[in-house]
Amino acid sequence: MKFFLDENFPKNAVALLAARGHQWMDIRGTDLEGADDDVIFTKAQEEGAVFPTTDRDFFHTVPLRVKNHHGVVVVALRQPNRQRILSRLAWFLDYFENTTFKNKTLELRDRTYVMYPNPEEHLESG
Numbered sequence: 001m002k003f004f005l006d007e008n009f010p011k012n013a014v015a016l017l018a019a020r021g022h023q024w025m026d027i028r029g030t031d032l033e034g035a036d037d038d039v040i041f042t043k044a045q046e047e048g049a050v051f052p053t054t055d056r057d058f059f060h061t062v063p064l065r066v067k068n069h070h071g072v073v074v075v076a077l078r079q080p081n082r083q084r085i086l087s088r089l090a091w092f093l094d095y096f097e098n099t100t101f102k103n104k105t106l107e108l109r110d111r112t113y114v115m116y117p118n119p120e121e122h123l124e125s126g
Helices: 013-019 037-046 057-065 082-095
Strands: 002-005 023-026 051-053 072-075 105-108 113-116
Touching: 002 013, 002 037, 013 023, 013 082, 037 057, 057 072, 057 105, 057 113, 072 082, 082 105
Parallel strands: 002 023, 002 051, 051 072, 072 105
Antiparallel strands: 105 113
C-alpha cells in the first residue's frame, strides 16, 4: 500500500511502513506542512495514497463529501500516545494487508474499529 501521512501522525510510522515494504509520503518539511486539511487530503488523493491521521473529523466528513478516494485510517484513541497510535497502525497493517482500501474510511478505536461503508460486522482486535 501507499500512505500519505498527516502531519499529526507520529514520525515513527515511517519506519514501521518502510519495514513492512509499504510506500509512504510525509508532508513534514515540505511546502504543505501546516496546510489546511482539505489541501493535505487532496494531495494524498493525487498521490493515490491511503491517508492515516488522528484527526477524527476525517472519519465523519470524507464519506459524506468524497465519493471516490484512496482510503482514510483515523486512529481515535481515548488516551493517544505515539506507542499506542503505532500499535493500532501495526494492527491495521496486519489485518488489512491484502485488502483494497479504496473508498473505505476506517476509525481505529482502542479495541475495535468502525468502517464506512459499514462491514457486516465489527470485529474486535487483540
